[in-house]
Each structure stands twice: as structure tokens, then as C-alpha cells.
Amino acid sequence: MQPHLGNPDRRRFRRGSAGSPHRTDLVTMIVGTYREMPGLSLSFYQAARLFGLPLETTHIVLRDLVHGGLLERNASGQYVRGARAGDAARARATGDDTIDDMGRTA
Numbered sequence: 795m796q797p798h799l800g801n802p803d804r805r806r807f808r809r810g811s812a813g814s815p816h817r818t819d820l821v822t823m824i825v826g827t828y829r830e831m832p833g834l835s836l837s838f839y840q841a842a843r844l845f846g847l848p849l850e851t852t853h854i855v856l857r858d859l860v861h862g863g864l865l866e867r868n869a870s871g872q873y874v875r876g877a878r879a880g881d882a883a884r885a886r887a888t889g890d891d892t893i894d895d896m897g898r899t900a
Contacts, residue, residue, distance in 0.1 A: 820847070820855050825864055828875040835872040 815823070824845060828834050836844060842852040856873055859865040863878030 817855070820845070820851070821859065821864075824855065824859065825879060828865065828879060832875055835868065835874050837872055841873055 824841075827844070838852065838856065839849075841847075841856060842849055845852065847855070856865060860867060860873070860876070863876045865873050865879070866876040868874050
């Protein structure tokens with residue numbers, strides 16, 4: 795008996811489908827992953843594969859997270875947790891709503 799391997803396409807969301815995640819869900823998922831694994835360092839293509847996103851969506855979200863300081867690109871072009879990621883986490887823990895998940899102040 796052959797084991798059922800499921801769908802070979804491991805993306806969490808199909809491109810252009812009604813089940814595509816909203817931007818806030820993407821940001822929460824990506825920032826949460828980096829928060830859970832502080833030493834995580836991903837290339838652009840690794841991030842797209844890990845988060846199951848189309849390349850264009852990956853580019854836009856990672857660019858915005860870098861711009862907001864929640865992620866940084868190191869010298870080798872890898873995406874790593876940014877300095878502001880700690881600010882957003884602390885704000886949530888203390889109930890401070892002046893810093894959102896994108897690291898912006900209200």
C-alpha cells in the first residue's frame with residue numbers, strides 16, 4: 795500500500811484563489827515566524843517557499859517589512875529579524891497600541 799503524500803504543491807495558499815491571505819495575516823505570519831526563530835535567515839526564494847507565497851507577493855511584503863524595520867537584509871542578501879521587531883512585540887505584550895505589526899507608530 796502506497797502512503798498518501800498529499801498535494802505535491804506545498805504552498806499554503808493557491809495563487810489567485812479566494813483563500814489567499816490578507817496582508818495583515820501575511821505580516822503576522824512572517825513576523826511571528828521570525829519571532830519564534832530569532833536566528834532565522836532566509837533568501838528571497840526560501841521565504842517565498844516557506845510562506846507559500848507567489849514571488850510578487852513575497853517581494854512586496856518583504857520590501858515593506860524591511861522598510862518598516864521589522865526585517866533587515868544582511869550583507870549576503872538574506873532576510874533576518876529587524877531591530878523594530880522587538881518594539882512591536884513589546885508593544886503587544888504591554889498593551890501599547892501605538893506601535894503596530896509593521897513597526898509604525900500611531
